[in-house]
Amino acid sequence: MKWHHVEENWSAFFDAITDRWPDADEAELEEIDGDQRVFIAYIAELTGQEPGEAREEIREWLRGELPSDVVMDPRHDDHSIRLSGKFLPEGEDEYDDDARYGDDSED
Template structure:
């Protein structure tokens, strides 16, 4: 993942951050507001590591996958819906209710 994924969905990453760095406090993270330099300084302070060591640890963390709870974040979902607009026919709105296509639960009941 890239830092832009983290900064754009900052609050959604709190759980993943506190899992990786249990010393981190959500109130402090909230004040950092996705600022990478501030985050590096903060993690360095709470873990007692040197800045370079912290930077390397964060770089390694970023090499992993985006946590699934972040992918499910409403902000991310809204962005995905907006991107899907290119597949929606002219005159239709990607945010329209698709109830006219039926309900998946009803289809399961008929099977």
Template structure:
């Protein structure tokens, strides 16, 4: 993941941040509000580590997964739908209503 994912969804990352850096505190994270430099400075102060150590830990942490509540946020729906287009047959529209698919609202027996 990239830092802009973290910054755009800052509060959704609190749990993952505190898992990685137990010294972190929700109220302090609120004040940082996704600012990467402020976050590094905060971790240096909170952990007593050197800035380069924190930057390396942060690089490693960013290789992890994006929390599911960020991925599942409705603001990402259109992007997810567009990505699903590779599974939609030719001539179909990935944004079309799929109510006709399967047995949605159809009680008749097709056997």
């Protein structure tokens, strides 16, 4: 993914950010508001790294998947839905409430 995906959909990435950096604070993330330089400085402070190291860690994180609620592409919907399962509370099915969207197996 590219930083513009993160910046344009900042709050949609909070779960992915706290999954990667569990000590991240949602209130502080809201203040960062998608500013990449501020986010790098925040992660550097949070992890005790130099900004260059934090920048590399963020670049590695950016190689991951986009949250499904950020970019929906009909060719990748099922894949995105399956990936979103890691952001759901335990016991919840990522395919629940699919009735609003139809059944992909019907033609």
